[in-house]
Amino acid sequence: MKNIIIYATKYGSTEKAAKMLKSKLTGDVLLVNVLKEKVPSLEEYDQIILGGSIYMGRVQKELTEFIEKNLSLLLKKKVGLFICAGSPDPAARQKELETVFPAELYNHASTKELFGYELTFEKMGFLDKTITRAMKGDKNSVSELNEAAMERFAKVMLDT
Numbered sequence: 448m449k450n451i452i453i454y455a456t457k458y459g460s461t462e463k464a465a466k467m468l469k470s471k472l473t474g475d476v477l478l479v480n481v482l483k484e485k486v487p488s489l490e491e492y493d494q495i496i497l498g499g500s501i502y503m504g505r506v507q508k509e510l511t512e513f514i515e516k517n518l519s520l521l522l523k524k525k526v527g528l529f530i531c532a533g534s535p536d537p538a539a540r541q542k543e544l545e546t547v548f549p550a551e552l553y554n555h556a557s558t559k560e561l562f563g564y565e566l567t568f569e570k571m572g573f574l575d576k577t578i579t580r581a582m583k584g585d586k587n588s589v590s591e592l593n594e595a596a597m598e599r600f601a602k603v604m605l606d607t
């Protein structure tokens with residue numbers, strides 16, 4: 448079984464989540480950062496996993512554009528979708544998961560999960576720090592990646 452995980456990340460938490468997910472899958476699993484690497488032809492992959500992180504309610508535009516460009520092929524494959532999202536409101540995070548991907552793809556996907564989030568103030572520039580402090584109410588870094596959600600996700604992808 449050939450799997451590809453195509454992800455976008457700003458401060459590395461989505462990359463960390465993608466690597467954790469990879470460790471829970473079997474067979475070939477290629478990790479590709481869509482912001483930095485060329486994505487190989489998707490034809491040869493049996494399962495395609497797409498993940499990004501949320502900034503001001505949106506996932507990275509490079510990921511969105513990649514999905515739009517490859518939508519018809521994605522709709523023919525087994526797909527899993529995830530996001531890292533740190534909004535303090537769980538309903539808002541769920542809504543983000545449901546709306547940042549095209550509805551057709553969201554409905555087609557075998558699994559979709561929130562993989563948690565990290566907020567690492569030491570890595571942020573001034574603007575992101577200011578926005579995050581306003582969103583969170585303090586300036587404490589947190590790591591809240593959700594391993595249980597990754598396990599659930601992997602279980603579906605492993606179930607052929």
Ligand SMILES: Cc1cc2nc3c(=O)[nH]c(=O)nc-3n(C[C@H](O)[C@H](O)[C@H](O)COP(=O)(O)O)c2cc1C
Pocket residue numbers: 455456457458459460461462499500501502503504505531532533534535539540543563564565566571574575576578579
């Ligand atoms: C400037 C800024 C804006 C953010 N906006 C949102 C948002 O609108 N909704 C949300 O759920 N999370 C938001 N987050 C939280 C990120 O999605 C979270 O930190 C995520 O883990 C980042 O992943 P990355 O390091 O892979 O980019 C924001 C974080 C920052 C720093």
